[in-house]
Amino acid sequence: MLTATNFFRVDDLLVQIYNSEVEMAEDVAEIAQKHLQQVLKQQDIAAVLLATGNSQLKFLDALIALGGVDWSRIILFHLDEYLGITADHSASFRRYMRERVEKRVAPKEFHYIEGDTLQPVNECDRYTKLLQAQPIDLCCLGIGENGHLAFNDPAVANFQDPYSVKLVKLDTVNRQQQVSTGQFPNLETVPQYAFTVTISAICSAKKIICLAPEKRKANVVKEMLQGAITTDCPASILRQQSQATLFLDVNSASLLS
Template sequence: MKVIVAENREIASQEGAKIIIDQVKNNPETILGLATGTTPIDLYNNMVKDHKENGTDYSKVKSYNLDEYVGLDGTHPQSYYCFMFEHLFNHININPENVHVPVGKGDLQAACNAYNDALKQNQVDIQLLGIGSNGHIGFNEPGTPADSVTHVVDLKESTIKDNARLFFNGDEDAVPKQAVSMGIANIMNAKKVLLLAFGEGKAKAVKGMLEGEVTPELPASILQNHPDVTVIVDKAAASLLEKQY
């Protein structure tokens, strides 16, 4: 695993955006695996800025998002479908037909099966990840088996609290209690993985991911077994690391 400790979130996000932009420039038909939450917002802002200033072309790019809340359709302002258009897709020239976000309504098992089939036929070139304070990647909470594929997840209380604070005005009752998420096996199938983490609240999870044992109790630790992972953290998220990176 390549680890970059950046001075701050701003620089870390610029570094991460450069990796994705270079990937798209080198392969205009890149398949991106994308993430939501607060972590990638600055990275997406940098992608938008580059597109407007330098014309990086996303017209042939496909994207597959990690997850979606159960019960929210794409018009709901807190849906991840809506999030992606607000922060990225509305501002670059990606074809909306090439955008894929898991479906969180209707026949959920059928939706999961369809997403798994699509991922089998479209191997992700670079998967963007954040990491939860409990070590989750996507919505794969502690205890998720390594061979899991797209599935319905019961969100842990810690995840509900975090998301309520960040996106639902502190109202835990408003946060859906389930999500549809790519599984760990889906994530590990990506050719490359790029993970970002910021702030002291992520420091324990980052230490476990990089320096702890590989265990289902810290899902991100499985990335130690992936052949091509870049982790970019700010100094606060790196504060518990013992090795020099």
């Protein structure tokens, strides 16, 4: 098992820094594997809430390659989906999850947010009921360049959100990030609205692992850890979650004092 080069806490949040994204991904995969193994020793079914995005790719590959997890006893959820795009759209998070996870591990169930539903409010209610019926044993997160968790951008983030799933308007920084990471050809093609699991629902998970590698995350990591705990940087709420760990590489941690 690889070890982080630096460990420290910021408020209640454990932070671990690695020499490279690959080392980080491999270590986090082992941490997730052991946690799921332990959960499945204590109960019949485990529930996992997964994130999409480039920050998750090496971790998901490492976790699947590692083996040792009985996926037939795991129910999977995902954090968000664009409103109005089909499940086979190249940028669909359902497609990302189906190709990168579901087809490779055959979980007991994978509950998807139906982004192309004709009744978005009803879809929020449907997914809320699924989440509430199955407490989340592990939540995997990334951090957006505007500090968002899932699609909880600063303008719509609510640390005491009464909802578990909601429909939100995406801010320009978020939408531009989707272009910069190659999900869409230009800003005009990025949907303006999306479904998201809320911050209060994320924080109810029994264990949270948050991966934030790469130089482009350095500014938001610094703001998250050294600024105020505020919805101006939604990810800062993780500093109040003792069940959460933030995993960084030397690039994303480069601006930390």
